[in-house]
Amino acid sequence: MVYDKLLRRNRRSVVRRAWFFCLLLTLPALVFAAVLFYQQKITLGPALLLAICLLIYLALVAAALIDSLIRPLQTLSNVVSSLREGDYSFRARGAGSQDALGELAAETNALADLLQKQRVRSLEATALLARILEVMHAPIFAFDREGLLQLVNNAGVTLLGLPHARCFGHSARELGLENLLAASDQSIHSFGSKSTRWLLRKADFRQDGVPHTLLLLADVSLPLQEEEQMAWKRLIRVLGHELSNSLAPIKSIAGSLLARVNHMEGEEATLRDFRRGLGVVESRADALHRFVQSYRLLAQLPPPQFRQVSLEALLERVVLLEQRVPIQLDPGPPVTLHADPDQLEQMFINLLANAVDASLATDALPVRVSWRLADFSLLVTIEDRGLGIANTDNLFVPFYTTKPSGSGVGLALAQQIARAHGGEIQLQNRDDGEGARATIRLPVA
Numbered sequence: 001m002v003y004d005k006l007l008r009r010n011r012r013s014v015v016r017r018a019w020f021f022c023l024l025l026t027l028p029a030l031v032f033a034a035v036l037f038y039q040q041k042i043t044l045g046p047a048l049l050l051a052i053c054l055l056i057y058l059a060l061v062a063a064a065l066i067d068s069l070i071r072p073l074q075t076l077s078n079v080v081s082s083l084r085e086g087d088y089s090f091r092a093r094g095a096g097s098q099d100a101l102g103e104l105a106a107e108t109n110a111l112a113d114l115l116q117k118q119r120v121r122s123l124e125a126t127a128l129l130a131r132i133l134e135v136m137h138a139p140i141f142a143f144d145r146e147g148l149l150q151l152v153n154n155a156g157v158t159l160l161g162l163p164h165a166r167c168f169g170h171s172a173r174e175l176g177l178e179n180l181l182a183a184s185d186q187s188i189h190s191f192g193s194k195s196t197r198w199l200l201r202k203a204d205f206r207q208d209g210v211p212h213t214l215l216l217l218a219d220v221s222l223p224l225q226e227e228e229q230m231a232w233k234r235l236i237r238v239l240g241h242e243l244s245n246s247l248a249p250i251k252s253i254a255g256s257l258l259a260r261v262n263h264m265e266g267e268e269a270t271l272r273d274f275r276r277g278l279g280v281v282e283s284r285a286d287a288l289h290r291f292v293q294s295y296r297l298l299a300q301l302p303p304p305q306f307r308q309v310s311l312e313a314l315l316e317r318v319v320l321l322e323q324r325v326p327i328q329l330d331p332g333p334p335v336t337l338h339a340d341p342d343q344l345e346q347m348f349i350n351l352l353a354n355a356v357d358a359s360l361a362t363d364a365l366p367v368r369v370s371w372r373l374a375d376f377s378l379l380v381t382i383e384d385r386g387l388g389i390a391n392t393d394n395l396f397v398p399f400y401t402t403k404p405s406g407s408g409v410g411l412a413l414a415q416q417i418a419r420a421h422g423g424e425i426q427l428q429n430r431d432d433g434e435g436a437r438a439t440i441r442l443p444v445a
Contacts, residue, residue: 023058072101079108088116139198141215142205143181147172150212159217180215188220254282304340304420311335311378315369318348322367325356330370335378337442339421347417350410351382351425351438358386358436377423378442385435389427418442 075092082090091112092105133140133153142151152160152167160167160175172181180189185202198217205212258278261271312334319327337344355367362385371380411427418425423442430437 069101072105076105076108079112083112083115086119088112088119138219139217141177143172143213143215145211147178147181149175149177150207151214156217177215180217181213251282251285254278254285258282304343304417306338306340309337309339309341309344311337311371311380314341314345315348315371315380318345318352319369321349322352322356325359326366327352327356328366328368330368332371333373335371335373335444337378337444339442343417343420347414347440348380348382350414351440354410355382355384355386355436355438358384362386362434373444376444378440378444380440380442382438382440383430383435385433388429388434389436 072092079090079092082088091109133151136153137155139156139159140151140153141149141156144150149167149170149172152164157164157167162175167175172178180200183189183200183202185200187200189198189200190196197220199220201216201218203214203216205214258275261274261278264271312332315329319329352367352369359365359367365385368383369381370383371378373379411425415425418440421442423440426439426441428437428439429435
């Protein structure tokens with residue numbers, strides 16, 4: 001408002017100066033006419049006529065001068081004012097004339113074109129950044145120096161489990177991100193309802209001159225699990241090799257000694273103790289050898305041999321193999337997989353066996369198997385009504401088992417098969433009652 005008042009005041013002063021200078025241009029003629037009239041060289045009538053003509057000439061020249069100078073300046077002022085307000089659609093006229101005003105108009109128009117291009121690029125870059133943040137799977141958060149959330153993408157909102165309106169302007173403490181905001185860069189944290197491990201990346205930036213902190217969370221659960229599995233495989237190979245080399249001669253020597261004891265003479269009680277002891281050594285060596293071989297199978301799983309597989313036929317074969325409890329197979333859409341049928345069959349057998357064991361422990365029957373399509377993926381679900389899962393963190397860790405006679409290989413092998421096919425297995429307790437649910441996600445051919 002003050003700027004506009006000053007601008008109008010300057011315009012009036014420029015117009016006054018133009019009129020004043022035009023008056024000065026006609027002043028010599030008026031003085032000359034007055035001198036002639038004073039010396040009686042001219043009468044009053046011609047003098048008045050001459051003065052009126054000079055005044056008319058003054059008005060016409062002044063009006064033309066003001067129109068040719070003041071109006072272009074007013075146009076340039078309006079263009080600059082629109083640029084200041086962020087409107088880049090106005091342009092100054094007369095940019096093609098070869099004079100100072102024309103050059104000024106051309107430079108003003110060039111400045112408007114440059115600012116308009118920069119604004120378009122800025123809007124496009126902002127829209128692209130917003131779109132990238134929207135489709136990113138990594139949660140992103142930006143906090144100001146007071147620790148208030150100023151930016152979050154869809155993945156971050158999903159991780160927090162809150163709507164957008166309840167995220168912005170809230171502190172890191174209220175959102176449960178205080179530890180992440182205070183943590184160091186490239187540190188690993190567990191956050192969220194699931195046992196997901198996140199790699200934290202932090203960066204500082206400024207917006208409107210105010211320092212902000214950017215947090216980016218990268219899900220490293222799968223890479224860490226793969227590294228753990230590789231470590232387990234190397235350990236299993238070493239242990240399997242050493243134990244197999246030792247168990248084979250132990251079993252052989254125990255068998256040979258047992259055969260010799262059967263032909264020895266002596267007290268029957270002593271011979272019976274020898275036979276029992278050597279039998280225990282031989283049987284435990286044989287059982288330990290089979291135990292080691294099962295782990296070596298996990299470490300030496302061959303790559304899948306892909307071909308077209310009908311899911312319904314595959315599940316029907318798996319269900320027929322399990323005869324301990326009734327299996328309810330719910331029909332689903334026809335699905336063809338590009339997979340290794342032998343490995344998939346072994347995966348489903350292991351998962352179904354776990355569900356049947358859980359059902360037998362509580363006499364809760366039957367076990368239910370179903371499948372559906374969602375988001376270009378196949379979801380196969382195996383549900384039971386057992387006691388549920390007590391510890392979900394170590395389900396796919398080799399050697400870990402909750403069964404008295406379990407080896408801890410079944411679930412680890414099933415997860416390895418699923419990942420070799422580009423899928424994933426999730427085990428969780430059912431939210432509609434007791435029992436557990438295994439969900440197998442596989443890509444569809």
